[in-house]
Amino acid sequence: xxxxxxxxxxxxxxxxxxxxxxxxxxxxxxxxxxxxxxxxxxxxxxxxxxxxxxxxxxxxxxxxxxxxxxxxxxxxxxxxxxxxxxxxxxxxxxxxxxxxx
Numbered sequence: 044x045x046x047x048x049x050x051x052x053x054x055x056x057x058x059x060x061x062x063x064x065x066x067x068x069x070x071x072x073x074x075x076x077x078x079x080x081x082x083x084x085x086x087x088x089x090x091x092x093x094x095x096x097x098x099x100x101x102x103x104x105x106x107x108x109x110x111x112x113x114x115x116x117x118x119x120x121x122x123x124x125x126x127x128x129x130x131x132x133x134x135x136x137x138x139x140x141x142x143x144x
Contacts, residue, residue, distance in 0.1 A: 121139070125132045 121132045121135045124130075124139075125135045128135065130138075
């Protein structure tokens, strides 16, 4: 090792600058983290909005399809009963009190 005397003033300045640089970097990283967290929250909000819109569309589509589906199920039920009971669909409708859809 060198036997030169330590210049404490230079050492203190270097240490002070190193610490100031580290603090500045930490503050920059903290600001980045805040921005990332805010972006993540915005993404989550957008995803929730998208899911809500999709759920609403699916609900409306199901509600719009319900009457036609009900008629189709009734028609299939009457056809199966007619086949099993050896009757016509009209006779089954009359027995059940349905009006054919």
